[in-house]
Amino acid sequence: MRVTFDMLTPTTLQDALAMLGKDGEQITPVAGGTNLIVDCQSGRHEPKVVMNVHYLPELCQIEELDGMIQIGGGVTLRQLEQSGLIQAKANALYRSALLFANPLIRNRATVGGNLCDASPASDTATPLLALGAEVQLSSQKGSRWVPLNEFFVHVRKTVRKSDELLTAVRWPVPADRSANTFYKLGLRKADAISVISLAISVTLNKDDTIAETRIALGSVAPTPVRALDAEAFLKGKSLTEELMEEAGKKALLACSPISDVRASADYRRQMVEVLVKRLLRESVKQISGGK
Numbered sequence: 399m400r401v402t403f404d405m406l407t408p409t410t411l412q413d414a415l416a417m418l419g420k421d422g423e424q425i426t427p428v429a430g431g432t433n434l435i436v437d438c439q440s441g442r443h444e445p446k447v448v449m450n451v452h453y454l455p456e457l458c459q460i461e462e463l464d465g466m467i468q469i470g471g472g473v474t475l476r477q478l479e480q481s482g483l484i485q486a487k488a489n490a491l492y493r494s495a496l497l498f499a500n501p502l503i504r505n506r507a508t509v510g511g512n513l514c515d516a517s518p519a520s521d522t523a524t525p526l527l528a529l530g531a532e533v534q535l536s537s538q539k540g541s542r543w544v545p546l547n548e549f550f551v552h553v554r555k556t557v558r559k560s561d562e563l564l565t566a567v568r569w570p571v572p573a574d575r576s577a578n579t580f581y582k583l584g585l586r587k588a589d590a591i592s593v594i595s596l597a598i599s600v601t602l603n604k605d606d607t608i609a610e611t612r613i614a615l616g617s618v619a620p621t622p623v624r625a626l627d628a629e630a631f632l633k634g635k636s637l638t639e640e641l642m643e644e645a646g647k648k649a650l651l652a653c654s655p656i657s658d659v660r661a662s663a664d665y666r667r668q669m670v671e672v673l674v675k676r677l678l679r680e681s682v683k684q685i686s687g688g689k
């Protein structure tokens with residue numbers, strides 16, 4: 399299908415926000431275009447005016463600042479994959495970048511585009527939820543930080559307003575005695591939409607009981623979700639095999655999977671139980687230095 403639209407090309411964030419402030423309802427931002435252009439070609443989306451935000455320098459940074467790690471909304475999956483900081487301090491996000499699509503897509507696809515597309519199968523959403531991230535939404539009127547677990551509203555729906563851009567994502571530098579990890583279950587090893595994805599972060603107290611855990615699940619509900627019941631259940635306890643088993647069952651309370659071409663709802667439920675257990679075990683092993 400031939401797609402036509404007008405294209406705006408601001409060169410600074412300020413210009414971009416001014417354009418959205420004037421006519422946000424009519425303007426669709428585009429970053430890598432790996433969702434938007436596919437949606438245009440399939441007829442799902444017919445934008446009249448598209449605004450290119452891919453090369454805005456203000457959206458391309460990855461940095462550690464005052465105990466937080468912050469990445470710009472325009473950071474690509476390739477940048478994540480190549481960042482020493484992300485590899486060292488955000489293993490779950492690093493692993494999701496390695497397993498994302500294929501090298502061509504990773505060169506263009508951005509974190510902001512992945513989150514704003516709001517697919518239940520978003521592969522950056524689960525690690526960022528597990529890391530306790532919040533997103534910055536900016537407009538001409540100012541900026542607001544929204545916890546990522548309040549950003550997604552429904553399939554392809556977020557709290558972003560039409561005059562806002564997703565300008566940054568940040569999360570606390572993980573504490574000592576903590577680990578975070580990610581697992582993507584797909585029908586093949588590359589270029590696969592997640593059948594389910596799962597990310598977990600665990601922080602242990604000195605006595606090895608659980609200080610905090612975050613369990614995030616993708617492709618099992620209309621949006622990526624946190625398994626809050628399982629997280630509350632684990633707090634303060636020592637991680638035994640029985641406890642991990644029980645946490646897997648409690649994680650199901652956050653799930654309402656559908657059956658589709660990739661898997662049945664039943665299979666997805668079974669895999670949630672198996673993978674919650676597996677990732678909890680792996681995280682604790684990482685904290686104790688792989689012993």
Ligand SMILES: Cc1cc2nc3c(=O)[nH]c(=O)nc-3n(C[C@H](O)[C@H](O)[C@H](O)COP(=O)(O)OP(=O)(O)OC[C@H]3O[C@@H](n4cnc5c(N)ncnc54)[C@H](O)[C@@H]3O)c2cc1C
Pocket residue numbers: 426427428429430431432433434435436451471472497498499500503506507508509510511512513514515519520521522558562563564565589590591592
């Ligand atoms: C072959 C292929 C394989 C793929 N594999 C995966 C995969 O493994 N895992 C996965 O999660 N996804 C995958 N995707 C989907 C897609 O690549 C990702 O969602 C990607 O991160 C989207 O980023 P983008 O920059 O290309 O977004 P775009 O297509 O540019 O934009 C997506 C949406 O976000 C909005 N938007 C973009 N940037 C901003 C911003 N800064 N502020 C506000 N709104 C914004 C746009 O208006 C649009 O609605 C795949 C796609 C293809 C075509």
